[in-house]
Structures are given as structure tokens and as C-alpha cells.
Ligand SMILES: Nc1ncnc2c1ncn2[C@@H]1O[C@H](COP(=O)(O)OP(=O)(O)O)[C@@H](O)[C@H]1O
């Protein structure tokens with residue numbers, strides 16, 4: 075927050091990296107896109123990494139992240155056999171692999187015809203579709219106040235640009251697999267994605283985050299999603315990272331009239347995670363559904379911040395986040411709902427339910443409703459408690475051993491969210507992983 | 515089969531069971547009656563292994579084994595079944611789903627092979643008919659949105675599936691209409707055999723028209739204050755509990 079923070083090694087390194095890369099850009103450094111990067115960098119310089127004094131970062135201390143040394147965009151000799159270790163689900167669809175932030179065409183496959191769906195890496199889009207980027211890139215995700223978004227924007231070189239033309243229903247799901255190969259050194263990457271769903275188009279996209287190896291990794295991802303009138307989208311963010319992984323992510327959604335956004339954020343594992351999901355309902359009769367599940371154990375820290383901004387009348391937002399916390403894990407849920415004066419007849423629901431299995435685990439929840447319209451229906455509720463002892467005794471009295479009975483109850487608790495994942499192989503894989511984590 | 519000697523149990527500093535003695539032999543049906551708050555459910559819960567209660571004295575021997583040493587799931591595997599007075603709702607867990615796990619865990623404990631899906635389904639169909647319960651109810655979240663009667667029938671269905679040696683029914687009749695009552699009683703009677711025993715906790719004599727007990731006990735203020743043949747139930751029905759209370763107070 076304050077300029078010239080002492081001891082901020084990562085920050086100085088990043089500022090220096092930026093200048094070095096700029097020198098190598100020659101003419102490209104004059105592009106409109108690069109002007110945005112430069113502006114974002116200056117903003118990052120001004121903001122610095124947030125401290126716990128920052129209201130938005132009160133429970134999520136990035137201090138240890140800032141002290142780590144990472145190699146950004148490290149090269150990786152990853153093979154198909156290495157990937158097999160991750161036991162990812164087999165999806166019939168478009169699969170794009172990024173390893174340490176770099177696109178891996180040899181591991182990826184795109185099956186949807188370009189008439190249905192245009193999938194381009196950001197690196198290519200910079201060359202082939204500058205107009206599109208000028209129109210959309212960094213127009214939604216705020217880099218003025220969020221240091222990590224500013225940082226990502228400054229270093230936005232790799233990622234995916236997806237565009238679905240009007241009136242097109244894309245059946246095949248698209249999954250973006252971001253793998254941190256942390257087998258040799260500490261690695262960092264900053265993927266930047268842009269999804270544009272045109273009028274009355276429909277698409278399903280999942281982002282998956284995984285780690286290989288035991289070294290530290292840092293992923294700072296930003297995804298901007300722009301939905302035109304009547305557009306429909308399913309969006310999944312699945313995190314299954316190592317205990318040494320740091321992940322800061324922002325998904326910024328912009329919705330126009332009658333668009334439907336449907337999302338699930340599932341965090342199975344990851345050392346230190348902050349997810350921001352921000353939705354601007356800038357149209358009437360929109361729907362936004364947000365589901366979330368997080369399951370930290372050990373010393374994992376998982377923070378979900380969501381923001382729904384109802385700007386126009388007659389829209390509906392619905393949110394359900396659930397968490398299971400074990401050991402010394404910490405969780406944060408912060409759910410903001412804004413209903414602006416124009417947004418009459420808004421329906422907004424928010425619920426966050428947590429099961430805390432150990433006395434050493436902590437969950438911080440904070441719903442924040444700011445309502446400026448008078449004719450609205452809003453409700454919110456958070457619960458944090460232990461596993462239902464009555465239910466546990468009931469199951470045990472039928473012959474189910476304690477540990478199995480606990481797993482059964484936790485799985486049932488989680489399933490509320492899991493069943494919201496409509497891509498079958500993805501859901502089944504998540505079910506298996508949760509069962510495995512419960513069985514330990 | 516079951517020998518309860520001087521069983522005392524409390525919750526916090528509150529004594530609830532103050533020295534229960536009861537002997538149940540294989541093949542017998544025992545009815546336990548008594549006013550509200552006497553400790554009937556507490557007794558049933560302590561037998562099933564609910565951990566909220568502290569057993570402060572006494573012993574419970576079931577088929578030669580110390581029941582109080584066992585976890586609830588071990589008791590179930592040894593053949594104890596409790597039909598709950600207030601069955602809990604468990605969102606997201608269906609009867610079919612947990613009962614299959616339960617049966618196979620019990621079979622594992624007994625060194626028997628697991629039932630496969632087909633065998634389980636066949637058994638389920640058979641027992642469903644017995645208690646006149648619908649498949650759709652069994653695939654729903656346990657007890658969530660069930661009527662009182664449906665909850666109780668589900669308890670009896672589970673009992674029929676698990677075929678316990680000792681079934682303890684805690685006020686399974688309360689809130690049931692006469693048809694449901696008959697179904698429940700039939701479920702219990704089907705299970706009656708020289709190897710099995712049942713403890714029926716009830717408020718009303720009416721269930722005992724259908725499940726005829728060998729013995730009736732009156733539990734009052736944490737003690738069994740009177741025991742007798744099935745006719746004792748008629749007497750209680752007719753005269754209420756006041757005369758028993760009076761008898762106890764004068765002692
Ligand atoms: N979990 C509990 N906490 C506190 N008191 C209890 C609890 N369970 C039972 N009791 C008390 O113990 C006594 C016996 O209760 P209970 O066994 O339910 O009686 P019954 O089934 O005969 O009506 C009552 O006074 C009741 O309030």
C-alpha cells in the first residue's frame with residue numbers, strides 16, 4: 075500500500091524484469107496493449123503488495139509469498155508421462171496445456187471447428203487480433219486498486235483468448251490446464267485469459283490448476299469474461315495444487331441483458347489460495363450462479379472473495395459456497411453484494427456453510443450487502459459448525475465405523491456443490507479426489 | 515442374551531438412570547413403559563452407545579460380551595438395533611446409500627462376504643414389501659421432508675434389512691395411525707424368533723395388542739419400579755401411572 079516498502083524483493087525483481095523485457099521488445103513496446111501493460115506496472119509499483127492492513131487482505135497475508143524467490147516462466151521438459159502422474163480426467167473437448175505459463179501445443183488439442191469457437195493463445199492474439207484486444211483487454215479487470223491484477227496485466231503475454239460467435243452453441247467443453255512444474259526450482263506464472271461470448275452464444279470453459287513437484291510455485295491468474303446479450307456460459311475453476319503452491323486469481327465477469335453465467339470454484343488442495351470472483355450485472359434479466367467448495371487441511375489457506383454488482387433491474391444472483399476445514403487450515407469467505415439504485419427487482423441470495431473438523435482450524439466469513447434500491451429481495455447467511463453429532467451417531471448405530479460415517483457426511487455436505495458441475499468427467503474426477511482426500 | 519445390572523447413567527451432573535436391572539432372554543419381547551422423562555430413551559441410547567451419556571456404574575452384558583466397552587458400530591455389528599424415537603434428518607445421504615455401507619461393514623465385522631448390488635437390491639425389494647415402503651422414499655435424503663409415519667416406517671425397514679438379534683424400539687408407535695401401527699408391528703413380528711429378542715419402549719398399550727410382550731416393565735425416575743406379565747399393560751392403560759408413582763413415593 076505504501077510506496078517504497080522496505081524488503082520487498084519480489085517487487086523490485088518484477089519491476090526490473092519488466093524493464094529488461096521492454097528493452098527486448100523494440101517496436102512492439104509502442105503498441106496500445108503495451109501502453110496498458112506499462113500503466114499497470116506503474117500502478118503495481120504505486121500499490122505494492124497488499125498487507126493485512128488492507129481491508130481486502132485482512133485474513134490473507136501475502137508476506138511469505140513476497141519473500142519467496144521464483145523463476146518466472148521457467149522452461150520445463152514436461153512429457154506425457156509426467157502429465158499422466160496428474161491423473162487428469164479425460165475430456166472430450168478442447169484441451170490446452172500451459173506449463174509454467176507457457177503454451178504447450180504438442181500436449182494440447184483443439185477439436186471445435188473455428189466457425190464455432192475461436193481459441194487463440196494470447197501471444198498469437200496480440201499479433202493476429204489487435205482490434206479485439208484493444209476493445210476488451212484489461213477493460214474489465216481492475217488494475218487500479220488490485221496489485222495482483224495490475225501485476226498480471228503488466229506481464230500479460232501468455233494465456234487464452236476465446237471468442238464464441240453470435241448464435242453459436244458450443245457443445246464441446248474447453249479446459250485450460252495450467253501446470254506448475256515445480257520439480258526443479260520455484261516457479262511462477264501469470265496466465266491471462268479473455269473469454270468473449272457473443273450474443274445468444276453458449277460455451278463451457280474450465281480452468282484447472284495443478285502442480286508437479288515439491289518446490290514452491292506461484293500462479294497469478296486473471297480471466298476476463300465478457301458476455302453479450304442472451305449469452306450463456308458455464309465456468310469452472312478447479313484447483314488441485316501442492317502445499318507449496320501460492321495462487322492468486324481474479325475472474326472478472328461482465329454481463330449484458332439476459333445473459334446467464336454459471337460457475338463453480340472447487341479448491342481441493344493448495345497451500346495458499348486467494349480467488350476473486352467479481353461479477354458485474356450490467357444488464358437486466360441476467361442470471362449469475364456461483365458455487366464454491368473448498369477443502370483445506372494441514373496448514374492450507376483458502377480465501378474466496380466474491381463480488382456481485384447489480385447495476386440494472388430484474389436480475390438474479392445466487393451463491394452457495396461450502397467449506398470443510400481440517401487440521402490447522404484457515405479459510406476465508408467474503409461475499410459482497412451491491413445493489414445499485416437502478417437495480418430494482420433484484421433477487422440476490424448468498425449462502426456460505428462450513429464444517430470445521432478441528433479446533434485448530436479457522437474460518438472467517440464476512441457477507442457484505444450494500445443495497446441502494448428499495449424494491450429488492452436479498453438474503454444471506456453463513457454457518458460454521460462441527461459435523462452433526464446426531465447424524466454421526468445415527469450412522470454408527472447402523473454399523474458404519476466412525477471414520478466412514480464422517481466421510482459419508484462430509485461427502486454429502488460437499489455433494490451439494492459437486493453436483494453443480496455439469497461436465498460429467500470433470501465432476502466424476504472431483505468426486506474421486508474428494509473421496510480420496512476424505513479416506514485419508 | 516442381555517443382562518443389565520445396576521446400570522447408572524448421567525448427563526453432566528444430572529443422574530438419569532439410577533440402577534436399572536433387566537434380563538432379556540432370546541425369544542422374548544419386553545415392553546418398557548413409563549411417564550415422560552422417566553429415562554426410557556436414555557436407556558435405549560445407552561444400550562446403543564450414545565456417547566453423550568456417562569455410565570457411572572453397573573454393567574451390560576450382551577451375549578457374554580461387555581457391551582459398554584464397544585463403540586456404537588460394534589454394537590450394531592454384534593446385533594443391536596435401535597429404532598430412534600426421533601430419527602435424524604441427514605441431507606444428501608439416502609437410506610439406500612448408507613444402508614448398503616452399513617450392511618457390508620457389519621458383514622465385514624462378522625467375516626462375511628460383501629453383498630453385491632444385485633443381492634442388496636433383491637433383499638431391499640423383499641423388505642420394502644414387508645413394511646410397505648416406497649423405493650422413492652429410500653433414494654431421497656434420509657428423513658428430510660418425511661412425514662412422522664414415513665420416518666418410523668423407515669426405521670422398521672432398516673431393522674428388517676439388518677435383522678438384529680436385539681431390536682430396541684423407542685416409541686416407534688407414537689404419531690402412527692392404526693394402519694401404520696399394524697405395518698410396524700408386522701415388521702417386528704416377522705423378526706420374532708427363538709434366537710432374537712425385542713425391547714419395545716412405548717407409552718400406549720395399543721402397540722402391545724399387535725406386538726404381544728412376554729414382560730412389561732415400568733420405568734420411573736430412572737428405575738424399573740414394577741414388572742409383570744402383559745396384563746400389567748392393561749392395568750396401566752386403565753389406571754394411568756399415578757398409582758405406581760404413589761407406590762414408589764410410599765416406599
Ligand atoms: N441430552 C440430554 N441433556 C439433558 N437432559 C437430558 C438429555 N437427555 C435426556 N435428558 C433428561 O433425562 C430425563 C429422561 O429423559 P428420556 O430418557 O428422554 O425420558 P423418556 O424417554 O422416558 O421420556 C429427562 O428429564 C430429560 O430431560
Ligand SMILES: [Mg+2]
Pocket residue numbers: 554555556599684685
Ligand atoms: Mg423417550
